Amino acid sequence: MTTAIALQWAMFSRSATARVVTALAVLATPLFGIGAVALARSKTITGASAAKFEPFVEGAFGDAVGAVDGQILTVVMMLTAGFAVAWLFGREFADRTYGTLFALPVSRTQLAWAKVTVASSWVVACVTAAIALTMVGLAITQAAGTQGAGLTGSLVVVLLRVGAAGLIMGLLGLPFGWVAVRFRGYIGALGAIIGVVAVSQILASVGLGQWVPYVAPALWAGAGGEEASSSIGAAHLLWALAFAALGAWAAVRAFARATLD
Numbered sequence: 001m002t003t004a005i006a007l008q009w010a011m012f013s014r015s016a017t018a019r020v021v022t023a024l025a026v027l028a029t030p031l032f033g034i035g036a037v038a039l040a041r042s043k044t045i046t047g048a049s050a051a052k053f054e055p056f057v058e059g060a061f062g063d064a065v066g067a068v069d070g071q072i073l074t075v076v077m078m079l080t081a082g083f084a085v086a087w088l089f090g091r092e093f094a095d096r097t098y099g100t101l102f103a104l105p106v107s108r109t110q111l112a113w114a115k116v117t118v119a120s121s122w123v124v125a126c127v128t129a130a131i132a133l134t135m136v137g138l139a140i141t142q143a144a145g146t147q148g149a150g151l152t153g154s155l156v157v158v159l160l161r162v163g164a165a166g167l168i169m170g171l172l173g174l175p176f177g178w179v180a181v182r183f184r185g186y187i188g189a190l191g192a193i194i195g196v197v198a199v200s201q202i203l204a205s206v207g208l209g210q211w212v213p214y215v216a217p218a219l220w221a222g223a224g225g226e227e228a229s230s231s232i233g234a235a236h237l238l239w240a241l242a243f244a245a246l247g248a249w250a251a252v253r254a255f256a257r258a259t260l261d
Helices: 002-013 016-040 048-056 061-094 100-105 108-143 152-173 176-182 186-205 216-220 226-230 236-259
Strands: none
Touching: 002 016, 002 061, 002 108, 016 061, 016 108, 061 100, 061 108, 061 152, 061 176, 061 186, 061 216, 061 236, 100 108, 108 152, 108 176, 108 236, 152 216, 152 236, 176 186, 176 236, 216 226, 216 236
């Protein structure tokens, strides 16, 4: 199994896809989170756009960043992890390398679990880096003279919750591996990601977001406000994790049983 993981990691880490999704997953949250709050408080936004930034004008700077990060990290991790998983599973078919796997000394089941392990480890690393960089960014912002940008105990708790929600959303990218295998390439999985985002938003708008795996973690992180966050319990988050685990198992099973034709 160690050999399979090393093989998959080498393949993934050297790809352009890995570089792009890693940069987005790690940098989007600290840059857009701190940047959005700073822009909101610069009083340079006018017109219809001003209403979107209005919630981030009041209160401590750091608290506003935490609220924005809950919206950004959950969405970014779902998209980037979905793309990463789709590439890991789909490239074997898109590049016509699946047939060569039969000659390897490890089984296709082991290779599939290695892909899941690599993707999951990547999600953990990216979320950890994104939250750490956010904390560093807030420290720099405070040193530059911005009031309320310091890390408080309550803000650290918020950021840890945002990180946990981002981790769950990242793991929810694993089911797209099953789609990539079924469509024998990553293009179908990319379409599925877009479809899931659209359907999830519709279900959330009609009040069903609590039991939608791709919505509940974001609501818990504060993407829908305090009231929506308080409505998310352990059962909703465990269901999201269970869905991710089921999707990972389905992807492995489909990959191991795929044929050459």
